Amino acid sequence: MSDNNLLALTPSEAEYAIKVNILANEVTLLLGKPGIGKSSLIKAVAKELGYRVIDIRLSMCTVEDFLGLPNFINGKATFCPFDMWPVGNNQDKVILFLDEFTSAPKEIQAPAYRLVEDREVGQQKLGPNVRIVCAGNRKEDRAISNTLSTALLSRMDVLEMDSDSEEFIKNSPKWGMHPLVIGYLSMYPAHINDFNPDRDGISPFACPRTWYKVSKVIPHFKSLGTTEEKIVSGYIGSAKAHTFMGFAKNILKVEKPENIAKNPLSTPIPTSRDLIYATLCTLAAQSIDDLEKNAEAYATYVDRFPDHSMILLFYRMLYVTYPEMLINPDLQTHLIPYYKELKDIYSYDLKDI
Secondary structure (H helix, E strand, O other): OOOOOOOEEOHHHHHHHHHHHHHOOOOEEEEEOOOOOHHHHHHHHHHHHOOEEEEEEHHHOOHHHHHOEEEEEOOEEEEEOOOOOOEOOOOOOEEEEEEOHHHOOHHHHHHHHHHHHHOEEOOEEEOOOEEEEEEEOOHHHOOOOOOOOHHHHOOOEEEEEOOOHHHHHHHOOOOOOOHHHHHHHHHOHHHOOOOOOOOOOOOOOOOHHHHHHHHHHHHHOOOOOHHHHHHHHHHHOHHHHHHHHHHHHHHHHOOOHHHHHHOOOOOOOOOOHHHHHHHHHHHHOOOHHHHHHHHHHHHHHHOOOOOHHHHHHHHHHHHHHOHHHHHOHHHHHHHHHHHHHHHHHHOOOOOOO
């Protein structure tokens, strides 16, 4: 199907739209490039609103999954749905997440239409507190995508989400991104997503999903050598991996944390952009014991950086591994200029201010 007439939403706009449709009991179909976080966003919205998620991949469903199986009672057949469907009078708040919606084969579209329009599977209605949210790939991205009927499309709010570098960097700490990844992408925001539908089908590419996976493997590296670069290249491609590992190795050139802790007012401030990011990553990734002991010194040192956004980035990265540090008494005075921005992102309150 063609998505050319859709206006692309940022992730935060898509989040808002999904919430609106859930509250209105309308169905959302969220489209977007592979790996930009559609599924994660939907699950995060469900968690925030207090809904349990039932994840069903339509590309793997059969007609029987929707119709159920016959149960013969007194010579009559009643079709009973499978237990994956939240049917009946159960009052549980459930998001029925129909993923890979645009990958559903033709024979599945008719029962899917009945599910979306009539809220029925087999011969039973969905529960009263069940909401339906769908997600799928776009046809132009050359992912598995089938044309949907106009009758089905007219029953949903069809939205297209695209990645947004500023939003991604702003929210990456609360998504669990490693400080190294946050620092690198803050420096090279264009590297967040380099998806190209014309690329070789087996070539990895950088996207929010693969950067999250890189964040998960970094803590298990024993060094920053050739082997580690090859591991990273399997997630984001060789070109991005080479640049990223070069950035990571810059950490070896930054001022040692112990020197900063001893002399926060006299230790030289880095002047090159890459060393600034590397320094912030190094400090934010120290052990919790070291950070609690030297919080005042590290904050004093970072406060000397001339760029407000760099100082804020330090506290964002700090939140990745040790969110409790943002209510550390030794940081309270230093955090005051950034309170509103941090509160908007993380919804926490500073104490004793």
